[in-house]
Amino acid sequence: MRYQLLTTALLFIGLAAYPQKNTLSQTSQAESIKNDMLHAWTAYKTYAWGHDVLKPLSKTGYDWYNRSLFISPIDAYSTLKIMGFDTETKRIEGFVADSLNFDSDIYVKTFEVNIRVLGGLLNMYQNTGNQAVLNKAIDFANRILPAFDSETGLPYYWVNLKTGQVKGDTINVAEAGSYIIEMGMLSWYTKNPRYYQAARRAMEALHERRSAIGLLGQDISVSNGTWTNKASHIGACTDSYYEYLYKGWVLFKDPLLKTQWDESIVAINKYIATEKDGRLWYGRVDMETGKPTGNYVTLWDAYFPAILALSGDLSRAERLQDTWDYVWKLHGIEPMVFDFGKNEVRNPAYDLNPEIIESAYYLYRITGKEKYQEMIAFYLNSIREKCRTQVAFTALADVRTGKQDDEMATFFLAETLKYLYLTFADEATFSFKDHVFNTEAHPYDIRQLKPDEIGRRLGF
Numbered sequence: 001m002r003y004q005l006l007t008t009a010l011l012f013i014g015l016a017a018y019p020q021k022n023t024l025s026q027t028s029q030a031e032s033i034k035n036d037m038l039h040a041w042t043a044y045k046t047y048a049w050g051h052d053v054l055k056p057l058s059k060t061g062y063d064w065y066n067r068s069l070f071i072s073p074i075d076a077y078s079t080l081k082i083m084g085f086d087t088e089t090k091r092i093e094g095f096v097a098d099s100l101n102f103d104s105d106i107y108v109k110t111f112e113v114n115i116r117v118l119g120g121l122l123n124m125y126q127n128t129g130n131q132a133v134l135n136k137a138i139d140f141a142n143r144i145l146p147a148f149d150s151e152t153g154l155p156y157y158w159v160n161l162k163t164g165q166v167k168g169d170t171i172n173v174a175e176a177g178s179y180i181i182e183m184g185m186l187s188w189y190t191k192n193p194r195y196y197q198a199a200r201r202a203m204e205a206l207h208e209r210r211s212a213i214g215l216l217g218q219d220i221s222v223s224n225g226t227w228t229n230k231a232s233h234i235g236a237c238t239d240s241y242y243e244y245l246y247k248g249w250v251l252f253k254d255p256l257l258k259t260q261w262d263e264s265i266v267a268i269n270k271y272i273a274t275e276k277d278g279r280l281w282y283g284r285v286d287m288e289t290g291k292p293t294g295n296y297v298t299l300w301d302a303y304f305p306a307i308l309a310l311s312g313d314l315s316r317a318e319r320l321q322d323t324w325d326y327v328w329k330l331h332g333i334e335p336m337v338f339d340f341g342k343n344e345v346r347n348p349a350y351d352l353n354p355e356i357i358e359s360a361y362y363l364y365r366i367t368g369k370e371k372y373q374e375m376i377a378f379y380l381n382s383i384r385e386k387c388r389t390q391v392a393f394t395a396l397a398d399v400r401t402g403k404q405d406d407e408m409a410t411f412f413l414a415e416t417l418k419y420l421y422l423t424f425a426d427e428a429t430f431s432f433k434d435h436v437f438n439t440e441a442h443p444y445d446i447r448q449l450k451p452d453e454i455g456r457r458l459g460f
C-alpha cells in the first residue's frame with residue numbers, strides 16, 4: 001500500500017520524475033517480493049520443516065517418497081541466497097552438511113531429483129565452497145548414476161538410492177535428456193568426466209534417434225531406443241531437453257551440443273511452429289510426417305521464449321511471449337492445458353509454475369524493454385490476488401473460478417519467486433549474462449569455468 005501511494009504521487013509529478021520513479025518502484029517491488037519469499041518460507045518452516053513439501057491449506061507437510069529428501073529447503077536455497085537471507089541459507093547448509101543422508105532404500109524419479117536435489121546442492125557448493133556439501137552432491141550423483149547404465153545410454157525413470165536398482169523402461173525426452181548442466185558442473189568440480197559423459201551420452205542417444213525430417217518424439221524405450229510416443233513438440237515431457245541443449249552449449253562450449261541444437265531448432269521451426277489468429281504457437285505434430293496431431297499447449301511450454309531469446313531469435317521469442325501473455329490474461333492466470341484450436345481451457349489447474357515469468361525475465365534482461373517488466377508485475381499481482389493464503393501461497397484447482405488447491409510446489413521457491421525478484425533486483429545483485437540457470441532455476445556462474453580446462457575436466 002505504501003508503495004502504491006508513492007507510485008501514485010510520482011505519477012502526478014510527471015514525466016521528468018520518471019527515471020527516478022522507475023528506480024524507486026523497482027527497488028520497492030524487489031523488496032516486496034522478498035517479503036513474499038519470507039511469507040512462503042516461514043510457512044514451510046513452521047508447518048512442514050524437514051518434509052519435502054508444504055500443504056498450505058491443511059498447514060502440514062508431506063514427502064515425495066517414504067522418507068524426506070529435504071527438497072523444499074534445497075530448492076529454496078539459491079533464491080534465499082540471492083535475496084540475501086543469510087541466516088536461512090546458513091541453517092540449510094548446516095543441515096545438509098551435518099544431517100542429510102541419502103542412504104535410503106527408495107526409488108526416486110531420476111530426473112526430478114537431479115534438477116532439484118543435485119542442482120540445488122551444486123549451487124550451494126558454488127556459494128559456500130563447503131567440501132561437506134560437495135561430498136553430499138557427489139554421494140547423491142553416485143546414487144543416481146546407475147540409472148544411466150543401460151544398453152542405449154538413456155536413463156531409467158526410477159533409481160533406488162541404496163541399491164542402485166532401476167525400473168521404468170519408458171522415459172520421456174525431458175526426463176531422459178536434462179542432466180548435462182548438473183552432471184557437467186559436478187564433473188567440473190570433481191575433475192571426473194564420468195558424470196558429464198553419462199549425461200552427454202543420453203542426449204546423443206536421443207538426437208541420433210531423430211526422424212528423417214529431424215524431429216524427436218515424446219516417449220522412448222530405455223532398453224531398446226524405440227519411440228513409444230511419436231508426438232513431437234517442445235512442451236511438457238520434452239521441454240528441458242531442448243533447454244539443456246542450448247544452455248549446455250552456453251555453459252560448457254561443447255560443440256556437439258551446439259550442432260544438435262542447430263539441427264533441432266530448424267526442424268522445430270519448420271514443422272512445429274504454427275500460426276493461429278495472428279499469433280505464433282508451437283503445437284504438436286507427428287515426428288515422422290510433420291503433420292499436426294494436436295492444437296494444444298501446456299503452461300510448461302512457456303519456457304520456450306526464454307530459450308529462443310537466449311539463442312538470438314528475438315523475433316520468435318517476442319511473438320511467442322505475446323501469445324503466452326494472451327493465454328494468461330484470458331482468465332487472469334494461465335491454465336495447465338490450453339486448446340488454441342478451440343480457444344478454450346482443457347485443464348484449468350495452475351501449480352504456481354514459473355515458465356511464463358522466466359521467459360519474460362529473459363526478454364526483459366536481453367531486450368531491456370519495460371514491457372516485459374510490466375508483464376511480470378501483472379503476473380505477480382495475479383499470483384498475489386489468487387494464490388496467496390493466510391500462511392503461504394498455494395496452487396489453483398481452477399483458474400476460471402479461483403478455487404484453490406492444497407500445495408506449494410518446491411519450484412515456487414526455487415523458480416517462480418526467484419525470477420520475479422530478479423526482474424526488479426539491481427543488476428549488481430545478480431548478473432544475468434554471467435549465469436546459466438538449470439531448469440529448476442539454480443544458477444551457475446559461467447566465469448568459474450576456465451575455457452582451456454573445460455574439455456579436459458568434462459572429457460570432450
Ligand code: DMJ
Pocket residue numbers: 239240300353354355411439440
Ligand atoms: C520445474 O520443476 C522445472 O522447470 C521442470 O523443467 C519442469 N517444470 C517445473 C515447474 O513448472
